[in-house]
Amino acid sequence: MKHRSIKVVTAAVAVTVLTGGLLAGCTTAEGEEGGKQTLRVTLANHVWTDIVKDKISDFEADHEGVTVEVTQLGEDQLSDQYNVKLNAGTDEIDVMMYRPLQEGKLFAQNGYLADLSDYVTRDAAWDWNDFQEGPVEATTYEGSVVGVPIITEQQVLYYRTDVLEKLGIAVPKTLDELEAAAKQIKEQGEIAGYVGRTGVSAAVTQWSSFLFSEGGDFANKDYTKATLDTPAAKEAYELYGRLIGQYGPANVSTDMSWPDAAALFAQGQVAFYSDASSLYQNLALEENSTVWDKVGYAPFPAGPAGSVPYNVPSWALGINNDSNKKDLAFDFVEWLTSPELTLEVQEAGVPAARTSVWDNPAGTASFPPQLAEAIAIGAKTGVGYDRPRVISVAEAREIVGAPIVVAITGGDVDAAIKKAQADFQAFLDDEND
Amino acid sequence: MTTTATSLIVTTSPLQRRRNRGRGYKAFRAIMLVLVALTFLAPVVWMVLSSFKTNVDIYNSEAAFIFTPTLKNYDTVFGQADYVQYIWNSFFVAAVATLLSLLLAVPAAYSMSRFVMKKSAVLVLLARVIPGVSLLVPWYFVFSNLRIVGTYTPLVLSHMFVSLPLILYIMMSFFDSLPEELEEQAQVDGLTPIGAFLRITLPLSVPGIATASILSFIFSWNNFMFALVLSGASTKTLPVAIFDFVGYASIDWGGLMAAAVVVTIPIMVIALFTQKYIVSGLTAGATKG
Numbered sequence: 001m002k003h004r005s006i007k008v009v010t011a012a013v014a015v016t017v018l019t020g021g022l023l024a025g026c027t028t029a030e031g032e033e034g035g036k037q038t039l040r041v042t043l044a045n046h047v048w049t050d051i052v053k054d055k056i057s058d059f060e061a062d063h064e065g066v067t068v069e070v071t072q073l074g075e076d077q078l079s080d081q082y083n084v085k086l087n088a089g090t091d092e093i094d095v096m097m098y099r100p101l102q103e104g105k106l107f108a109q110n111g112y113l114a115d116l117s118d119y120v121t122r123d124a125a126w127d128w129n130d131f132q133e134g135p136v137e138a139t140t141y142e143g144s145v146v147g148v149p150i151i152t153e154q155q156v157l158y159y160r161t162d163v164l165e166k167l168g169i170a171v172p173k174t175l176d177e178l179e180a181a182a183k184q185i186k187e188q189g190e191i192a193g194y195v196g197r198t199g200v201s202a203a204v205t206q207w208s209s210f211l212f213s214e215g216g217d218f219a220n221k222d223y224t225k226a227t228l229d230t231p232a233a234k235e236a237y238e239l240y241g242r243l244i245g246q247y248g249p250a251n252v253s254t255d256m257s258w259p260d261a262a263a264l265f266a267q268g269q270v271a272f273y274s275d276a277s278s279l280y281q282n283l284a285l286e287e288n289s290t291v292w293d294k295v296g297y298a299p300f301p302a303g304p305a306g307s308v309p310y311n312v313p314s315w316a317l318g319i320n321n322d323s324n325k326k327d328l329a330f331d332f333v334e335w336l337t338s339p340e341l342t343l344e345v346q347e348a349g350v351p352a353a354r355t356s357v358w359d360n361p362a363g364t365a366s367f368p369p370q371l372a373e374a375i376a377i378g379a380k381t382g383v384g385y386d387r388p389r390v391i392s393v394a395e396a397r398e399i400v401g402a403p404i405v406v407a408i409t410g411g412d413v414d415a416a417i418k419k420a421q422a423d424f425q426a427f428l429d430d431e432n433d
Numbered sequence: 434m435t436t437t438a439t440s441l442i443v444t445t446s447p448l449q450r451r452r453n454r455g456r457g458y459k460a461f462r463a464i465m466l467v468l469v470a471l472t473f474l475a476p477v478v479w480m481v482l483s484s485f486k487t488n489v490d491i492y493n494s495e496a497a498f499i500f501t502p503t504l505k506n507y508d509t510v511f512g513q514a515d516y517v518q519y520i521w522n523s524f525f526v527a528a529v530a531t532l533l534s535l536l537l538a539v540p541a542a543y544s545m546s547r548f549v550m551k552k553s554a555v556l557v558l559l560a561r562v563i564p565g566v567s568l569l570v571p572w573y574f575v576f577s578n579l580r581i582v583g584t585y586t587p588l589v590l591s592h593m594f595v596s597l598p599l600i601l602y603i604m605m606s607f608f609d610s611l612p613e614e615l616e617e618q619a620q621v622d623g624l625t626p627i628g629a630f631l632r633i634t635l636p637l638s639v640p641g642i643a644t645a646s647i648l649s650f651i652f653s654w655n656n657f658m659f660a661l662v663l664s665g666a667s668t669k670t671l672p673v674a675i676f677d678f679v680g681y682a683s684i685d686w687g688g689l690m691a692a693a694v695v696v697t698i699p700i701m702v703i704a705l706f707t708q709k710y711i712v713s714g715l716t717a718g719a720t721k722g
Contacts, residue, residue, distance in 0.1 A: 074676040088574040278682040
């Protein structure tokens with residue numbers, strides 16, 4: 001009896017020791033050994049990442065002893081991870097892909113991003129001046145460069161070529177023409193006229209081009225006074241609301257982001273859709289769209305202030321301020337954003353932030369010609385932001401976006417604007433304190 | 434005739450009514466069961482069907498049930514992504530966290546149950562009350578300084594933080610329900626207290642241990658938050674890996690659904706099989722008692 005008890009206890013101890021041993025065996029601290037260095041790079045799930053990831057072995061071959069370890073995550077997961085890790089002062093992230101307009105100001109203010117001002121000017125051949133002005137402005141914080149823009153996007157107008165042809169409608173050049181065309185198509189009864197994002201927060205970026213083209217903005221230049229109740233902003237809210245609420249799909253949901261809105265267009269249910277240029281492959285590839293061969297592209301229609309879409313760096317590369325391999329990290333950033341690799345990435349359909357690749361015919365050859373033209377126009381006439389330039393961007397978007405939903409659902413837009421203006425003013429006052 | 438007929442009606446009608454009521458109840462129960470089953474199974478059915486569709490068909494309501502199936506999504510999951518590694522990671526972390534939690538929690542639960550250590554039990558329960566997310570930053574700070582982020586160790590330890598109190602509380606109530614007389618009898622027969630625990634109490638507790646293990650394993654398998662921050666490229670678990678199909682300007686819905694099937698099916702199978710085991714274990718215990 002006792003003998004068997006001893007056996008059971010021995011077995012339990014053995015399991016514990018084995019498991020512990022297994023755990024210990026798995027615990028291999030990652031770091032530098034014998035002159036070898038591991039560069040830890042965190043990237044977002046993006047076509048850009050898929051392209052450059054396959055080429056990282058070239059960088060490793062050029063830098064003996066260097067291993068690049070890539071962690072790849074979705075955009076929201078990436079933000080969550082940064083918030084925890086950077087807040088804990090980690091040095092386990094060296095190079096980080098981030099969204100300059102969504103979290104750039106917050107990260108820079110918290111001191112998470114290293115000052116790259118000296119780095120970007122160290123190699124004339126790499127040519128910092130080749131980067132577009134708007135994106136550079138978005139990756140600069142209080143006069144210091146904190147990121148290198150890698151991907152840009154502009155708001156463009158997608159349309160159904162067959163529908164416009166059938167109804168004899170010209171491609172809209174102004175917002176008035178867009179509204180008239182959407183109305184005519186909706187009244188025809190076969191498909192809806194226009195669709196865009198409808199979610200409170202998601203819609204803000206795509207509504208911004210309406211706001212700018214009407215001559216408005218989120219706030220005054222130094223962000224001390226909210227300007228959501230100006231006549232231009234009011235017209236932008238109402239027009240966006242009419243386009244989707246009256247001429248959009250029936251019973252349209254008010255929590256659509258780009259996957260839902262793009263799907264309605266890709267399923268052939270809508271004639272016009274305005275969103276980021278980077279989404280075109282969701283509409284123009286046979287594997288994603290039923291109308292892939294009937295998609296037309298146009299610059300964002302002009303309002304009273306002209307055609308003023310956003311032209312933003314959706315992603316940039318920064319270096320963790322607590323990284324102890326900043327030189328190597330910038331070598332890697334420099335390599336990733338070299339004119340050659342940038343051209344290669346753009347040839348694969350990812351709009352880049354370097355002017356030279358847009359001037360190079362090879363750089364635009366892979367884009368549908370109409371889209372390349374629309375992007376080029378957007379890059380010239382656009383502004384460098386698509387959401388309020390504040391620290392707590394998510395909160396600001398909720399405030400600014402509220403009247404959009406009210407306008408879509410046909411509610412009291414004036415009251416919603418009044419409330420948004422007061423809330424946004426209080427928000428700005430609070431942030432400026 | 435009339436009298437007979439009337440008496441017949443009088444005598445049979447309550448029975449008939451009962452039968453009708455019985456039939457009505459059965460029909461109602463069947464309808465409710467179908468409704469509940471449909472509600473719970475619809476997302477799973479949609480997920481499985483979508484995993485065999487192209488992205489165009491997934492959004493096409495006309496192709497909800499009739500479509501040309503494709504295995505491309507599964508090819509993406511197992512061919513292009515390293516899902517075998519992710520499955521192993523999830524399994525390893527869940528199994529080791531559950532095993533270690535059992536080793537610590539079962540004897541602890543026994544002691545707390547038999548020696549009435551309620552204050553200690555409440556202290557352990559605190560771990561269940563504190564939201565895990567509030568511990569992420571300090572955990573990351575500690576593990577990062579120990580240079581073990583990205584290995585299995587912080588994942589196992591963080592999962593144990595939740596699993597251990599869970600197992601402890603399940604086992605405490607289980608031990609409470611077992612008569613102490615059995616152990617006393619065993620000790621009269623010559624067993625030591627530890628021997629009585631190992632040879633009498635523990636075998637009778639197998640159904641409880643099985644239940645606690647399954648719940649702990651399922652928690653670990655599904656945990657996303659801890660793995661998001663504490664795992665590395667080679668230790669990524671399935672719930673984190675699934676987000677690889679959500680890109681910035683493109684979402685591979687088919688691949689996402691195939692990956693979701695890969696995440697869901699193993700745990701469903703494990704739950705179904707171990708449920709059987711629990712039931713048989715409970716029956717065995719009842720007969721012995």
